[in-house]
Amino acid sequence: MEINEKTARILANRESQKFFTLRFAENDTLCKPVPRLWRGANSLPRANPKKPLSDLRIALDPGHLGGKWAKMEERWVQVGNSPPVKEGDLTLKVARILAPQLRRLGAKVSFVRNSSEPITPKRPDDFKDLARRILIKNGVPQPRPDVLDPNDSDKEKTIRWQSEILFYRYSEIRRRAVLVNTKLHPDLVLCLHFNAEPWGDPNSPTLTDANHLHLLLNGSYLQDELELDDERFEMVRRLLSRAYDQELPLADAIATAMAKETQLPPYQYPTTNSTTKVGSSGYVYARNLLATRLYRCPVVYCEPYVMNSNDVFAQIQAGDYEGTRSVNGRERKSIFREYADGVLDGLIEHYSKARK
Known part of the structure; x- marks a missing residue:
């Protein structure tokens, strides 16, 4: 984000390197309210x-x-x-x-x-494939399907735990x-x-x-x-x-x-x-x-x-x-x-x- 006295140039899409330019109003009279x-x-x-x-x-x-x-x-x-x-x-x-x-x-x-x-109409099982892909991308090549017990130190690396997070948190x-x-x-x-x-x-x-x-x-x-x-x-x-x-x-x-x-x-x-x-x-x-x-x-x-x-x-x-x-x-x-x-x-x- 680049900001000067008249504009703010904001990266809108990192992959395409598309930018959005926000122009500041010169005074309160010219300021346009954001629709809400x-x-x-x-x-x-x-x-x-x-x-x-x-x-x-x-x-x-x-x-x-x-x-x-x-x-x-x-x-x-x-x-x-x-x-x-x-x-x-x-x-x-x-x-x-x-x-x-x-x-x-x-x-x-x-x-x-x-x-x-x-x-949400979704449930944890709806996110199993996505959970697997996320874990593999994050360095867990063969993620376990399930948590062993509540004290499982590697539960965050399991498909079940990750799919549940995707369900209730996101x-x-x-x-x-x-x-x-x-x-x-x-x-x-x-x-x-x-x-x-x-x-x-x-x-x-x-x-x-x-x-x-x-x-x-x-x-x-x-x-x-x-x-x-x-x-x-x-x-x-x-x-x-x-x-x-x-x-x-x-x-x-x-x-x-x-x-x-x-x-x-x-x-x-x-x-x-x-x-x-x-x-x-x-x-x-x-x-x-x-x-x-x-x-x-x-x-x-x-x-x-x-x-x-x-x-x-x-x-x-x-x-x-x-x-x-x-x-x-x-x-x-x-x-x-x-x-x-x-x-x-x-x-x-x-x-x-x-x-x-």
Whole structure:
């Protein structure tokens, strides 16, 4: 990419060496907006103070998959005979609690996923041939068909593992992006996730005392990522859409509200190679994730709670309930309502100010 005062010359296709020239407007009057279907807070009409989210289109994206798929994704942990913790089921429960609260404040709410099932029609077996080709290309001339056991050190070199990754990490997220971009057309996507620390042997997972919170926005692209034509294109498209101008103040507001609600410290990434801390709250990072890159609207990606922390594990086992209960020595809301309330308070704070 070559940038001067008047233009940016961007490589569009590496193989054909085709370039695209983006010409900068001389002033704001001559600037042509990039066509988009989402509306920023400043484009919405002034809101009723009792309904600060009126007419705002919000898509809830519960992260990962639930049910039988959670174990495949390795977002499943069970300690002893306790009910297993499945991130995809947890995030869906939060979304279902949050949705009616958003609607009461005037928002138009849709779900990117509203069951434990994937929305892509594809399944891992559909990717076996592609998985084999990828492994051979990456230096595994005779890839094994299957994983030996959950602790198999070479599982990433098997056709099964690779085909499952292609299914749930790429096909599923890209299918969600198609839904968001061609049918739902939200003004905002809220990606709801839970975090986790390494838990070692999945047959005997380790609980930790670590617990934390952070939020993610799209950004902080790596040089290797920008070598890919599609990622370079998507980065430029997001920059021109000005989605970031909407995302950052909103993410800071949600982070501040969630920190107050959960009393969690900010997560500190062990390396800054792929992340950049942004904003003023201390909880928000830029990172180039597939969902935040592909969804063509502002996206805020929430990552509170460590699922395999002693405290959170106890909260999850307590289930959902109204009011407060004593859990692990503290009087508190259910973890699902605590999560939803933190997000809701941040949205109210941001849009009440932005739509005055």
